[in-house]
Amino acid sequence: MSLLGxxxxxxxxxxxDSNEWDLGGSxxxxxAGGAGAGGxxxxxxxxxxxxxxxxxxxxxxxxxxxxxVLGLSWSTHSLFLSSxxxxxxxxxxxxxxxxxHPSHPSSDAPNALIHRRLVAVADLHGDYAHALNVLEMxxxxxxxxxxxxxxxxxxWVGGHDVLVSTGDIVDRGRDTILLYxxxxxxxxxxxxxxxxxxxxxxxxxxxxxxxxxxxxxxxSDDLDSFGGAKExxxxxxxxxxxxxxxxxxxxxxxxxxxxxGEFLPREYEAPRANFVHGGIxxxxxxxxxGKKDGAIDRINILGNQFLRKALSNPKPDGxxxxxxxxEEMELYGANGPFWYRGYALDESDTAVCRRAxxxxxxxxxxxxxxxxxxxxxxxxxRCPQAKILLIDTGISRAYGGEQSALVFDTELQRAPTPDxxxxxxxxxxxxxxxxxxxxxxxxxxxxxxxxGEVTPMEHAKGMxxxxxxxxITALYRGRVPKVLHMGERDVWL
Numbered sequence: 001m002s003l004l005g006x007x008x009x010x011x012x013x014x015x016x017d018s019n020e021w022d023l024g025g026s027x028x029x030x031x032a033g034g035a036g037a038g039g040x041x042x043x044x045x046x047x048x049x050x051x052x053x054x055x056x057x058x059x060x061x062x063x064x065x066x067x068x069v070l071g072l073s074w075s076t077h078s079l080f081l082s083s084x085x086x087x088x089x090x091x092x093x094x095x096x097x098x099x100x101h102p103s104h105p106s107s108d109a110p111n112a113l114i115h116r117r118l119v120a121v122a123d124l125h126g127d128y129a130h131a132l133n134v135l136e137m138x139x140x141x142x143x144x145x146x147x148x149x150x151x152x153x154x155x156w157v158g159g160h161d162v163l164v165s166t167g168d169i170v171d172r173g174r175d176t177i178l179l180y181x182x183x184x185x186x187x188x189x190x191x192x193x194x195x196x197x198x199x200x201x202x203x204x205x206x207x208x209x210x211x212x213x214x215x216x217x218x219x220s221d222d223l224d225s226f227g228g229a230k231e232x233x234x235x236x237x238x239x240x241x242x243x244x245x246x247x248x249x250x251x252x253x254x255x256x257x258x259x260x261g262e263f264l265p266r267e268y269e270a271p272r273a274n275f276v277h278g279g280i281x282x283x284x285x286x287x288x289x290g291k292k293d294g295a296i297d298r299i300n301i302l303g304n305q306f307l308r309k310a311l312s313n314p315k316p317d318g319x320x321x322x323x324x325x326x327e328e329m330e331l332y333g334a335n336g337p338f339w340y341r342g343y344a345l346d347e348s349d350t351a352v353c354r355r356a357x358x359x360x361x362x363x364x365x366x367x368x369x370x371x372x373x374x375x376x377x378x379x380x381x382r383c384p385q386a387k388i389l390l391i392d393t394g395i396s397r398a399y400g401g402e403q404s405a406l407v408f409d410t411e412l413q414r415a416p417t418p419d420x421x422x423x424x425x426x427x428x429x430x431x432x433x434x435x436x437x438x439x440x441x442x443x444x445x446x447x448x449x450x451x452g453e454v455t456p457m458e459h460a461k462g463m464x465x466x467x468x469x470x471x472i473t474a475l476y477r478g479r480v481p482k483v484l485h486m487g488e489r490d491v492w493l
Contacts, residue, residue: 122371125396126173153185167204174221214318252303344373376401
């Protein structure tokens with residue numbers, strides 16, 4: 001049975017051999033044999049070996065001994081150096097070509113460049129150490145002792161980057177307090193920058209389970225960290241510090257622009273990605289009554305209402321609180337955004353991709369990103385153009401999966417406009433994007449003028465060529481990054 005979606009201890013992936021992910025390269029065991037019985041490492045009588053292979057002269061034997069000792073010393077020295085060298089992929093440094101967002105970019109500048117980097121992580125499940133590993137690997141935080149803030153939380157070094165957590169921070173591990181304090185601190189640090197970064201937290205089914213006092217997956221160490229069940233219950237009430245964090249800062253879902261809207265040309269519509277813990281079906285996506293982000297707003301309002309009731313009236317064993325409406329029941333049901341697994345587990349790619357296309361069209365997004373259903377060996381990408389991205393890899397030690405982060409890297413750059421009557425033969429690549437034919441080499445760019453006369457595009461009022469580039473990359477601790485999707489298109493604005 002596939003590990004996808006399984007959470008039982010019996011289905012955890014096997015532990016890897018110690019050398020399997022050693023990307024820096026390590027010597028295997030040499031087993032060199034001689035030819036026939038007379039090989040130098042044959043298992044014959046040792047006295048025969050001495051008589052036939054060692055020199056008889058004492059001086060020659062002394063020289064041989066010196067050579068052997070020097071060889072062993074050099075091997076030990078080389079082994080020490082190789083073990084102390086950083087291994088490829090273990091620590092991913094910030095790329096040297098990483099773009100710096102200008103403080104006040106102008107879309108009117110001849111070579112204006114607008115850039116955003118978005119990092120998404122899923123299902124941390126009470127593992128603070130692995131969470132730090134992932135965020136440091138993605139170059140969002142500095143958790144070195146000298147960089148820690150006074151409250152012990154790591155320093156935000158992501159600049160104007162965006163961090164999205166798709167929920168399930170709690171349960172299965174012992175570090176609930178550390179994780180929620182860390183996200184609160186990072187949110188404040190990022191928001192104070194100019195231009196600001198952003199930290200977006202979403203609710204998972206385990207956050208709601210804890211609000212409902214369904215504590216089946218709470219560990220004894222986690223209870224002890226709060227000082228007992230009573231103090232933990234207090235922290236997760238509507239008046240407790242974690243309960244207030246959930247109500248004030250945690251939504252059910254978010255659709256995020258992959259470029260910062262405040263710096264973009266007015267006519268440009270940035271690519272967007274939707275993030276949620278479980279999944280949004282077309283039925284939920286159509287609940288917005290045709291308004292942009294109407295479905296997102298509707299889902300988040302219902303989620304906040306339901307969460308407030310749960311925190312104010314917790315019932316043992318996770319029973320729904322008094323006053324729960326039918327819509328709230330459906331929101332928390334099997335086909336609601338907290339629990340839905342259809343995009344991950346349904347086998348028919350045709351049906352899944354048709355559903356995803358419908359949902360993304362209704363939500364006005366290009367990508368659907370979700371956690372909840374683990375695949376312990378890496379991200380799962382489904383449908384053309386990476387429409388579906390399943391990013392729960394079992395980061396927590398409770399699962400033993402991959403420590404991972406998903407990175408969207410997007411930029412919009414103004415390109416030089418061709419001279420009048422000049423053909424677009426600049427050697428640049430102008431691919432077709434999603435079936436739309438782009439100008440190729442040797443083609444003139446024309447538009448229709450106000451008098452009906454066809455004129456070169458560069459003479460059309462206010463029209464300039466921009467190049468939009470996007471990439472989606474999987475980061476795995478101890479492995480080389482993997483590019484999941486790349487795209488480029490020309491945009492005339």
